[in-house]
Amino acid sequence: MTNENEIWEMAKVNLQKNLNFSDISMNLWFGSMVLKVLTENTAYFSIENDFKQNIINTRYIDDIKAAMAEILGFEADAVVLSTEKDTFENKLAKALCNEKEQDEPENNAAFV
Numbered sequence: 001m002t003n004e005n006e007i008w009e010m011a012k013v014n015l016q017k018n019l020n021f022s023d024i025s026m027n028l029w030f031g032s033m034v035l036k037v038l039t040e041n042t043a044y045f046s047i048e049n050d051f052k053q054n055i056i057n058t059r060y061i062d063d064i065k066a067a068m069a070e071i072l073g074f075e076a077d078a079v080v081l082s083t084e085k086d087t088f089e090n091k092l093a094k095a096l097c098n099e100k101e102q103d104e105p106e107n108n109a110a111f112v
Helices: 004-019 023-030 050-072 088-103
Strands: 034-038 042-047 077-082
Touching: 004 023, 004 034, 004 050, 023 050, 034 088, 042 050, 042 088, 050 077, 077 088
Parallel strands: 042 077
Antiparallel strands: 034 042
């Protein structure tokens, strides 16, 4: 079975081709990015600082999703978490909690 690191390495090949990036550009933006957790519908990545996280989220997230879809065979959401101010595990727990809250239907009906 393929692990997260192998999936991300294969996806980076597609990403580089799709973006027409040099090895230097790939290393600059994605060299330190790691696919840490892959759930059934979301890929969670770790990156070392907030600046890179912001650039990736604003410029390259759709490209990452497309490159991952080429490898996985289905489109998954991509979440990039910076470890500059907190650990990946803490940020992942918060992201999963937020995802769960969004999936649960609101129970605002009042029964009398």
